[in-house]
Amino acid sequence: MADPLSDILRLAKVEPTVAGGFTAGGAWSIRFPAPDKLKFFAILKGGCWLAIDNHKTPVRIEEGDVILLSLQTSFILAGDLSAVPLDAVKLFEKSKTQVIGDAEDCVQIGGHIRLDGASGAILEDVLPPFIHIKAASPQAASVKWLLDQYVRERARVLPGGEITAAHLVGLMFVQILRLYVDEGAPLASEWLRAIADKQLAPALRLMHETPGRSWRIDELAKASGMSRTAFAVRFKTVAGIAPLAYLTQWRMRLAEHALREENATLAALAERLGYSSESAFSNAFKRVTGCTPRACRRAHSRRAR
Structure with missing residues (x-):
C-alpha cells in the first residue's frame, strides 16, 4: 500500500544536513537569524531558554529535548534571557562548533532540513512554528535513540560520517513528524x-x-x-x-x-x-x-x- 507521508516527503525533496553546536556556561545568550530552512536542534546537557520573536512566552528546553523550527523569524537561545545576545552569524563564522564561557551549563547540537523551493510548501505550510519533543515524553524513546546515534557519529571521525549523520537528521525529522501527529496536537484542517x-x-x-x-x-x-x-x-x-x-x-x-x-x-x-x-x-x-x-x-x- 502507498504511504502518503513518504509520498509528500519525496515530493518536497527533504534534504537533511548537519549543522554545528555549542557549549555554553554562565550568563550567555545567542541571537539566530531567521532560518531559510527547517532547523532542528537538541539539548545534550543542561538546558536553556528559547525566545522566538513575536512569541510572548519563552520556552524552557531541557536535556534530551528536541526542537524543530519551521518559522521564518529570528530567535534567541539563552541561559540568561537578560544577557546581551551574541550574533550567531559572527559567532559561527569560522567554526560550526563554539564554546561560550567556562562551564558546560548547556550543550547543544543541531542540523537543518532543506525543502524544495517549489514543492516544499506542501509540507512547510502545515507545520507549526515549532515542535517541541520533550525527553520526558514516553513516545520520545525513538527520537532519543536516533539522537544518541547522531551524537556518536559526530564524535567519531569515520569514513562516510557526514552523510551518515545527515541521514540520522532525516530520520529524526520523520520521527518528529510522527510524534507530532500521534500525540494528538491541534492540527490544522490539512492533509497532515x-x-x-x-x-x-x-x-x-x-x-x-x-x-x-x-x-x-x-x-x-x-x-x-x-x-x-x-x-x-x-x-x-x-x-x-x-x-x-x-x-x-x-x-x-x-x-x-x-x-x-x-x-x-x-x-x-x-x-x-x-x-x-x-x-x-x-x-x-x-x-x-x-x-x-x-x-x-x-x-x-x-x-x-
Whole structure:
C-alpha cells in the first residue's frame, strides 16, 4: 500500500544536513537569524531558554529535548534571557562548533532540513512554528535513540560520517513528524491531520497508490469502513476539503513535479493522472494552480537557466 507521508516527503525533496553546536556556561545568550530552512536542534546537557520573536512566552528546553523550527523569524537561545545576545552569524563564522564561557551549563547540537523551493510548501505550510519533543515524553524513546546515534557519529571521525549523520537528521525529522501527529496536537484542517486519522488513512493510501484511477466516493468510503455520507462528511471536516477535491489537488502536485522534472508530453501526463484528454487535464491544472501546464513548464525552464 502507498504511504502518503513518504509520498509528500519525496515530493518536497527533504534534504537533511548537519549543522554545528555549542557549549555554553554562565550568563550567555545567542541571537539566530531567521532560518531559510527547517532547523532542528537538541539539548545534550543542561538546558536553556528559547525566545522566538513575536512569541510572548519563552520556552524552557531541557536535556534530551528536541526542537524543530519551521518559522521564518529570528530567535534567541539563552541561559540568561537578560544577557546581551551574541550574533550567531559572527559567532559561527569560522567554526560550526563554539564554546561560550567556562562551564558546560548547556550543550547543544543541531542540523537543518532543506525543502524544495517549489514543492516544499506542501509540507512547510502545515507545520507549526515549532515542535517541541520533550525527553520526558514516553513516545520520545525513538527520537532519543536516533539522537544518541547522531551524537556518536559526530564524535567519531569515520569514513562516510557526514552523510551518515545527515541521514540520522532525516530520520529524526520523520520521527518528529510522527510524534507530532500521534500525540494528538491541534492540527490544522490539512492533509497532515487527515493522515493522522485512522479511519481516513485507508482511503488516502488508495488515492496515493493509484492517483490516475477514477475513484468513486463509495469505493473510498468502503475502504474506510464507513457509509458514503459519513465518509464524505468526516473527510471534509478533518482535511478541510472534499475527498475528490483532495485527489485533484494531489494529482496537480504530481503534475507540477513532472512538468519540472520530466519531459513527458501533456497527453502522457493526462493519461497517467486519469484525464480523458489533454484539454481536460489542462483545464483542471489551471483551475487548481492558476496557470496552464505549458506556462508552468516554461517558467521552470527559465528559472533553471
